[in-house]
Amino acid sequence: xDSHCPEAGSGICTATPEPTEHPCFxxxxxxxxxxxxxxxAPECNISCNYCVRKYDCANESRPGxxxxxxxxxxxxxxxxxxxxxxLGAYLHVxxxxxxxxxxxxxxxxxxxxxxQQKFPDMKRCLSSNGLLLxxxxxxLLTLGVSHVTxxxxxxxxxxxxxxxxxxxxxxxxxxxxxxxxLLLENQLLGIEQAVRAGLHVKVNTVVIPGINDDKLTALARxxxxxGVEIHNLxxxxxxxxxxxxxxxxxxxxxxxxxxxxxVLPQMSHCRxxxxxxxxxx
Numbered sequence: 685x686d687s688h689c690p691e692a693g694s695g696i697c698t699a700t701p702e703p704t705e706h707p708c709f710x711x712x713x714x715x716x717x718x719x720x721x722x723x724x725a726p727e728c729n730i731s732c733n734y735c736v737r738k739y740d741c742a743n744e745s746r747p748g749x750x751x752x753x754x755x756x757x758x759x760x761x762x763x764x765x766x767x768x769x770x771l772g773a774y775l776h777v778x779x780x781x782x783x784x785x786x787x788x789x790x791x792x793x794x795x796x797x798x799x800q801q802k803f804p805d806m807k808r809c810l811s812s813n814g815l816l817l818x819x820x821x822x823x824l825l826t827l828g829v830s831h832v833t834x835x836x837x838x839x840x841x842x843x844x845x846x847x848x849x850x851x852x853x854x855x856x857x858x859x860x861x862x863x864x865x866l867l868l869e870n871q872l873l874g875i876e877q878a879v880r881a882g883l884h885v886k887v888n889t890v891v892i893p894g895i896n897d898d899k900l901t902a903l904a905r906x907x908x909x910x911g912v913e914i915h916n917l918x919x920x921x922x923x924x925x926x927x928x929x930x931x932x933x934x935x936x937x938x939x940x941x942x943x944x945x946x947v948l949p950q951m952s953h954c955r956x957x958x959x960x961x962x963x964x965x
Contacts, residue, residue, distance in 0.1 A: 718774040728784035731849035733925035817874025879911035
């Protein structure tokens with residue numbers, strides 16, 4: 685029997701992944717554990733049409749936002765301060781989630797190296813678009829990263845062409861089919877390799893009505909086959925080039941999660957956190 689879900693036909697998947705004290709890797713992780721996001725990674729290597737990365741947006745809570753970008757040494761001070769605060773007992777996880785692509789920033793790896801030295805008891809994780817995951821995975825393993833989230837929005841090339849404007853790869857800017865083909869291939873390869881290496885892997889998918897909402901089940905099935913532990917559907921935030929697109933309705937998101945929950949455990953308590961978030965989820 686599959687380790688994540690009951691046998692086919694038995695209903696919604698309610699199996700919980702191995703307990704990790706990671707609030708973003710458990711379907712029932714809400715309010716049980718905390719995390720620290722360190723905003724050390726400003727540069728990004730792809731352009732998502734739904735993404736707006738603005739710094740110093742203190743009143744916004746969404747991915748890509750931070751009050752400021754910090755360096756590795758300052759990040760250690762942030763962690764130390766958080767551990768000494770009233771939330772300290774709940775903080776088990778340190779993550780790097782931007783505001784750009786962590787794997788495209790050397791400061792990410794400098795920060796992970798210091799975390800390994802100074803806070804070895806805390807779990808280290810990061811979020812990635814997956815483009816560089818196959819290349820950077822050995823270094824992540826050396827630095828003790830245990831959890832990786834990959835944002836994978838579609839397996840379909842025609843949908844990807846609508847979602848991504850360009851991919852920067854080894855000094856070149858790729859557009860169109862070559863760009864999305866490379867991105868999708870590396871995302872799938874990176875996920876497969878990370879699972880094989882023993883990492884906990886979660887996939888985030890931004891639900892974009894009219895583009896990928898009719899392909900979610902196929903994506904979930906593929907992720908299950910590749911060993912992904914948990915899936916997180918995120919409603920589109922209309923902004924950037926997609927400012928005119930409507931967000932999926934809450935009722936539709938509930939339906940998608942219920943249907944995909946028959947395939948793969950679904951995270952339903954995500955708050956689409958800032959790149960500098962600290963506290964309980």
